[in-house]
Each structure stands twice: as C-alpha cells, then as structure tokens.
Amino acid sequence: MTDRASTAPPARKRADAQRNEQALLDAAAAAFGASGVGVPVRDIAARAGVGVATIYRHFPTRADLIVAVYRHQVEACAEAGPALLAECPSPYDALARWIDLFVDFLDTKHGLAAVLQSDDPGHAALHAYFLDRLVPVCKQLLDSAVKVGEVAPRLDPLGLLYAVGNLCAGQAVPRYDARRMVRLMITGLRLR
Amino acid sequence: MTDRASTAPPARKRADAQRNEQALLDAAAAAFGASGVGVPVRDIAARAGVGVATIYRHFPTRADLIVAVYRHQVEACAEAGPALLAECPSPYDALARWIDLFVDFLDTKHGLAAVLQSDDPGHAALHAYFLDRLVPVCKQLLDSAVKVGEVAPRLDPLGLLYAVGNLCAGQAVPRYDARRMVRLMITGLRLR
DNA sequence: ATCTAAACGGATCGACGTTCCGCTTGTCAA
DNA sequence: TTGACAAGCGGAACGTCGATCCGTTTAGAT
The missing domain is CATH 1.10.10 (Arc Repressor Mutant, subunit A)
Known part of the structure; x- marks a missing residue:
C-alpha cells in the first residue's frame, strides 16, 4: 500500500x-x-x-452534472441548519432564516427550481440528492419548532421544501416576488 | 345585407x-x-x-389551443369570484374558497401549472388570458378583505395567483400536497 | 360545370438529447 | 525507449419534437 x-x-x-x-x-x-x-x-x-x-x-445524466456543480452550495446550506438552530432565539426563527438561505440559493440559479420540480426520470438523481441532503435538516428545524409549540405538527418536511422550490420556480413575471411568497407561507406555519 | x-x-x-x-x-x-x-x-x-x-x-401557438380548450372552466372560475364574495360571511372566506376553486382547476390539468410558469414566448397568450381574466377577480377579493382589515394591503394579486400556480406545478412527488401548501400561504395572509 | 381561393396533409428543416464507432493517447511493463 | 492495450476521446448519426413550406384537394360562389 x-x-x-x-x-x-x-x-x-x-x-x-x-x-x-x-x-x-x-x-x-x-x-x-x-x-x-x-x-x-x-x-x-x-x-x-x-x-x-x-x-x-x-x-451520465444532466442531473449528475448539476449536482456536481452545486454540491458545495447545497452542503453549505445543509450545514447552516444546525448552526442557525443554535444561534437563533427560537426554532421558528431558525427555520425562517434557513428557508431564506434556501431561497437565496435557488433564485440565483436560473431554472434550477424548475428542473427540481420536473418529473423527468433523468432528474431523479437531482431530486434524490437535494432531498437526501436537505430534508433531514428541514425536519430537524421543523421538529424543534413543533416541540416548543411554534408550529403545528404533522407537516411533511419534504412537502415544505418542495413548496419552497415551487415558489422559486418560473420567475418570468417581473412583478412576482418569490421570497415574499415564501415568507407568507412560512408565516402561515406559525401558531403563536 | x-x-x-x-x-x-x-x-x-x-x-x-x-x-x-x-x-x-x-x-x-x-x-x-x-x-x-x-x-x-x-x-x-x-x-x-x-x-x-x-x-x-x-x-398558431400551443397557448392558443390550451386557452381554447379550458376557456369555459376559466370563465366559470372567474365568475365564481363575485358570487363567493356575496354569499360568504367574510371577504377572507370568499378569497380562501375562490383560491380553492383555482387549485381544483389547476391540479386536475396535468402540467398546466407548469406551462403557466414557463417563460417560453409561445406561452405568452396563455399568460395573458389567465392573468387578464383572473387577476381582476383576485384583486376584487383581495381589496375587499383588505378593506375590512382581514388582510394586509399592498399584496399584488398577480403575485398571489402566480404563487398559487407555482405551488400547484410539478406534483411529481406523491407526498406533496399542493392544496395544503396553498392553504398555508393563504393562512399567512390573514391579519386577524 | 367551372373557377378560385381557402384549406389541407405530409414532407421537410432545425434544434436538441443521446448513442455509436473508429481513432487517439495515457499508462505500464518489458 | 519502445510496444501494446485499454481508457478515453470527438464528432457523426439517430430519434423526437416544434415549426414551416409547398404541391394538391375541395368548398362554395358564379
């Protein structure tokens, strides 16, 4: 050796x-x-x-290339989750700020969110990577917020991430502000 | 003659x-x-x-064909707006129920929401029709809810419709429930 | 019946993703 | 250094799809 x-x-x-x-x-x-x-x-x-x-x-697939190109940034986003949870005054704040980071990432990548929501089997690897890496982080944030009663239980983290991705897709219309809509949705999450 | x-x-x-x-x-x-x-x-x-x-x-464009096929249903949705406003206990309820109708429409049409969010110029007619027909209705509902203080002002009806469309797009993942996410967002709209 | 313009259908073109195949070149052993 | 061989390469080629073109058919008026 x-x-x-x-x-x-x-x-x-x-x-x-x-x-x-x-x-x-x-x-x-x-x-x-x-x-x-x-x-x-x-x-x-x-x-x-x-x-x-x-x-x-x-x-082999476009998804593999996309994953390779953005791997670092996705990793950074994933790692920011626990950090935010530690430094924010409440789990809900941490969740809100983490979602904000995710939006930052998505809407600087033209069309990435759109690809993320496609059901083309060639994009399966992309789905898998994003979900494997980010769903657990989102789940941790969500669970923490649920535990202190800030957010209602039984919301699937995958669904939430998916929704954020969808809101960031298709920014063709200049009067559409994805971040604002995401914040609205996150506001709807809050219990007290 | x-x-x-x-x-x-x-x-x-x-x-x-x-x-x-x-x-x-x-x-x-x-x-x-x-x-x-x-x-x-x-x-x-x-x-x-x-x-x-x-x-x-x-x-001439795919958008023209789509508009022609779904015109009746879009009209019905548009006409339901004022009706709901008249029969619902509050403007916010009317808005919520109208959005629900819109979601009903969108998620029974495979891929329509996805096309709606594309920036392909060939879909311009589709955008124009949907927006011309539905934005005024949404605006009326929104304005009514703002007037009685149920919803914060200064939300662009176009942005709201766009967001709903986005949330209904790309339902590739079985665990994703578009309607629930839309309701979450509409909940985030409510002031009191 | 005849004429003409509206309408037609399918061949064709260009863009794109993907695969195939003959050639080139890095690597390693002699 | 040289020779052999597999790893790697480039671009031609194929299938699919949207869009257009053009020679032919036909509805409707005279």
Missing part, C-alpha cells in the same frame, strides 16, 4: 480524464450561470472544448 | 375548417387529459385525424 490514501480503490482515472472532468465542471458552472441549467449539452461541451460524448461519459 | 346576422363580419369560415377546428378541440381535450398539456403536437393531430399544419393554422 504505497497509495497516499489507504482506502482508495484500485481504479484510478487517467490524467486527461481528470482534467476533462474539471474543465466540464467549470464550463457547466459558467454555462448554467449564463443560460440557466437547461442550457444545451452541446454548449457546455463547446465551452469545455470537448465532444458531447465526454459529458455523458463523466456525467 | 342578406346575412342572417347583420353584425356578422364578412369573413366566414369554410364548413370543413369549422369541423376540423371542433375536432381539434375535442382531440386536444382528450390528449391533454391523457398525457398532459405538453403532449406532442403530432399526437393531437393524429387523434383529430388531421395534419399538423392544420393545428398551426387554427391555433
């Missing part, structure tokens, strides 16, 4: 493949920012200076 | 064109119900037994 990491599996990628994967991540991030997460696959490939097949080789 | 209706404009459609238009409306209604409003144009044409060009001739 001369490997630096003793747990590393024997399969190692070729150097050019690693470079391409990184180039693709950079290109995808740029393309998503410029044209939304629905940007044509060919555009991303062109930005990265690779062929389209290379994208599919590294990221 | 030998025309039966003196107000009829000189332009009259050929009988076969009228038949085809009706066949298309029936076929589209069936196809929308079976496969959602995103069903391929070719499928609708096949159901109606016409060529695809005939669809575009009668309904």
Whole structure:
C-alpha cells in the first residue's frame, strides 16, 4: 500500500480524464450561470472544448452534472441548519432564516427550481440528492419548532421544501416576488 | 345585407375548417387529459385525424389551443369570484374558497401549472388570458378583505395567483400536497 | 360545370438529447 | 525507449419534437 490514501480503490482515472472532468465542471458552472441549467449539452461541451460524448461519459445524466456543480452550495446550506438552530432565539426563527438561505440559493440559479420540480426520470438523481441532503435538516428545524409549540405538527418536511422550490420556480413575471411568497407561507406555519 | 346576422363580419369560415377546428378541440381535450398539456403536437393531430399544419393554422401557438380548450372552466372560475364574495360571511372566506376553486382547476390539468410558469414566448397568450381574466377577480377579493382589515394591503394579486400556480406545478412527488401548501400561504395572509 | 381561393396533409428543416464507432493517447511493463 | 492495450476521446448519426413550406384537394360562389 504505497497509495497516499489507504482506502482508495484500485481504479484510478487517467490524467486527461481528470482534467476533462474539471474543465466540464467549470464550463457547466459558467454555462448554467449564463443560460440557466437547461442550457444545451452541446454548449457546455463547446465551452469545455470537448465532444458531447465526454459529458455523458463523466456525467451520465444532466442531473449528475448539476449536482456536481452545486454540491458545495447545497452542503453549505445543509450545514447552516444546525448552526442557525443554535444561534437563533427560537426554532421558528431558525427555520425562517434557513428557508431564506434556501431561497437565496435557488433564485440565483436560473431554472434550477424548475428542473427540481420536473418529473423527468433523468432528474431523479437531482431530486434524490437535494432531498437526501436537505430534508433531514428541514425536519430537524421543523421538529424543534413543533416541540416548543411554534408550529403545528404533522407537516411533511419534504412537502415544505418542495413548496419552497415551487415558489422559486418560473420567475418570468417581473412583478412576482418569490421570497415574499415564501415568507407568507412560512408565516402561515406559525401558531403563536 | 342578406346575412342572417347583420353584425356578422364578412369573413366566414369554410364548413370543413369549422369541423376540423371542433375536432381539434375535442382531440386536444382528450390528449391533454391523457398525457398532459405538453403532449406532442403530432399526437393531437393524429387523434383529430388531421395534419399538423392544420393545428398551426387554427391555433398558431400551443397557448392558443390550451386557452381554447379550458376557456369555459376559466370563465366559470372567474365568475365564481363575485358570487363567493356575496354569499360568504367574510371577504377572507370568499378569497380562501375562490383560491380553492383555482387549485381544483389547476391540479386536475396535468402540467398546466407548469406551462403557466414557463417563460417560453409561445406561452405568452396563455399568460395573458389567465392573468387578464383572473387577476381582476383576485384583486376584487383581495381589496375587499383588505378593506375590512382581514388582510394586509399592498399584496399584488398577480403575485398571489402566480404563487398559487407555482405551488400547484410539478406534483411529481406523491407526498406533496399542493392544496395544503396553498392553504398555508393563504393562512399567512390573514391579519386577524 | 367551372373557377378560385381557402384549406389541407405530409414532407421537410432545425434544434436538441443521446448513442455509436473508429481513432487517439495515457499508462505500464518489458 | 519502445510496444501494446485499454481508457478515453470527438464528432457523426439517430430519434423526437416544434415549426414551416409547398404541391394538391375541395368548398362554395358564379
């Protein structure tokens, strides 16, 4: 075992493949920012200076690519949950602020919320990742607020996250303020 | 003026064109119900037994076809607004029940809410129709509730309708209950 | 019966996601 | 260093879909 990491599996990628994967991540991030997460696959490939097949080789579905691009930010959002719970005066406040963070994240990513609500099986991995990572955090916040009687019990955290995502989708109309509508919904949650 | 209706404009459609238009409306209604409003144009044409060009001739954009298919139901929803205002104990109740009607309408139409939130210019006519017809009704209900102090002022009726539409979009997840989330938001509206 | 413009249908085009296949190149052992 | 081989690559090709085009059919008027 001369490997630096003793747990590393024997399969190692070729150097050019690693470079391409990184180039693709950079290109995808740029393309998503410029044209939304629905940007044509060919555009991303062109930005990265690779062929389209290379994208599919590294990221079998668009969802895989999206997850890879936004993983850091989703992680940060997930980790903010317990932190807010610790520092906020009440669990409800923590929940409200955490939802705000989630809205911040979603509405700076053109079309991400829309993709999140699609039932295209190609997006299953995206659903799975977001939900696996964020539902437990939301549940913890919700449970804490329920425990002190600030919020009514029996609200599915998945449903709440889903609703926030939906409210952030489709901002085509300039007079529509997603954040305000989310706050309204969170207000409706409060018991006392 | 030998025309039966003196107000009829000189332009009259050929009988076969009228038949085809009706066949298309029936076929589209069936196809929308079976496969959602995103069903391929070719499928609708096949159901109606016409060529695809005939669809575009009668309904230049998909939005025109959707509007034509659902016009009656949208009208009914719009007309229910003033009626509810008259018969309900309070304007807030009328608003809540009207929103409920809107949700009823939306979530029985696969994918309609999703189309409603798309910013595809081909759907502009759909946006325009829904908004022209329903925003004034929503505004009347909202204004009435504001006047008696049940709801905070300065909420854009368009934004509220948009939010309801968003909440009804993308019901891919079985544990997501759009109606419940809408009710939560409407609850958040209430002042006293 | 004849004429004409309205209407038609399906071929066609372009955009896109996805797959396929022959070529290139990194890696490792001799 | 060199040779062999599999990992990796690029872009052509295919299927689907929306939208348009164009030669043909036909309703309705004369």
